[in-house]
Amino acid sequence: MEQGHRQVGARCGQHSLLLRQDLDGALCQGGGGRVIAKAAPWKKDRVSELAEILSGDGIVGIVDISGVPAGNMLDMRSSLRDQMTMTVAKKTLIKLAWEQAGRSEVELEQLFEGAAQPCVVHSESLNAFELFAELEKTRQGRVAKEGELAPVDIVVEKGPTEFGPGPIVGEFNAVGIPAKIDRGKVAIQRTVTVVNEGEAITGDLGIMLAKLGITPIEIGLILTGAIEGGFVFPASSLKLDFEGFRNDVMTATSGAFNLACNTRWFSTATVPALLSKASSEAMAVAIEAGVVNDETASMLVARASARALAIAGQLDSSALEGADAAASDAADLDAGAEAPPEEEEEEEE
Structure with missing residues (x-):
């Protein structure tokens, strides 16, 4: 049968006829030696359905569903129904629909890479990165069967x-x-x-x-690639480290804020920090200069007390006793200086 198909293709000289042989199934011989492809109605409907999807707005991707049991597939499709549509078809039908939609065949070949059993996904509510992230959630393990190769140790x-x-x-x-x-x-x-x-x-x-x-x-539903806004995104370019990305954004934001503050760039974000910094620096200058006011008085007293205690801590006991004696003598002298006027008054009496 296959050899007969090749002979028909050579006789007709049309590559598209060979392509449609896979779509339509058996060929029939018409009058005058004409070969007419007899189409399966459901295949035509599927191509029309795919062409309509591919011609619309939104993002289109190819998913590999090979190895996914039917039960798991139903559960996955049910969980994603609100976010995207999924249409399973053979590569031949997808190629025909792709051609009818006027899309580039080169783009399709890129999306087909790694898709043993392709499925067309379409979404108008997600971007390429969100589509990849949602499909990644469908990954799950299943029991190994006889002869399957271990994906990892x-x-x-x-x-x-x-x-x-x-x-x-x-x-x-x-x-x-x-x-x-x-x-x-x-x-x-x-x-x-x-x-x-x-x-x-x-x-x-x-x-x-x-x-x-x-x-x-x-x-799982493994996305091999997607097309959005005329750009082809391989799956490898859609896999983002969201935690690392979040940390990078936070680091960049912090660095930009510090730079703006250090260069005194005034904005709604930096003005509170700059005012606080200016107030702290002004207070430090006032303390060092010994400027006494309502805000600095308590700090100056506390600093003087701390310095006095620090000096006292460095003196030995004899020095402290001498200081106490000197203070006592000074007090006696003060008392004696006030006493003579009283004695003179007594002598006069």
Whole structure:
């Protein structure tokens, strides 16, 4: 059949006919040797539906849904229904719709990279980065099946399990997971890498990993790329470190504020800080200059007291006693200076 199709394509000399063979299914021979493609109605409807979506406003992306079980797919689509539409179709149908919408085939080929089973997503409420973030939330693990390749090193950690004594101990050991009975429970004796990245997972190992709650095969709606405003965004350019980005913005904002304050750039954001800084500097100058007013008096007294205590702390006891004696003598002299006038008055009497 395939060879016959190639012969028909060579005879007609039209590449588009070959493309539509995949769309329409079987070919039929018309009168006069004409070859007419017999279209499947549902395929035409799907192409028209896709072309209408691709011709509208908003963002368009391609998602790889390979490996996603039907049940999981329904749940994912249900959770995203309010934010985007998802249309599953073969690559051939998507190409035809893309062509009808007047979009660049080169852009489509870029979006198809990495999409084994493509699905068209469309949203008028999200931008490319928001679309990527929402689709990333659908990532989840599932049980490994016979022959599937490990996406990363699969490690079983040391520690107790929820299983009681029984044949399961031997089942764990049979697949390379060292287990024993410890305090009435099955425990993993040591941390072990049971499968290295890229190696095939056996069926028995997948079952035992599932019993431990290890689901190594990641599934989800994986965005391979999106087109917004005429620009193609590969998925790699849409993955942002939001926490790091937030920290960078905070650091930049703080640096800009400090620079504005240091250069005395007046704005609604910097005026309160600049006034506070000016007030503090004016107070410091007044204290150093010994300017006494209602605001500085208490600070000057406190500073004088602190300095006096500091000096007193550096003197020995004899010096302090001498200071006390000098103070006492000074007091006696003051008293004696006031006494003579009283004696003279007595002599006169």
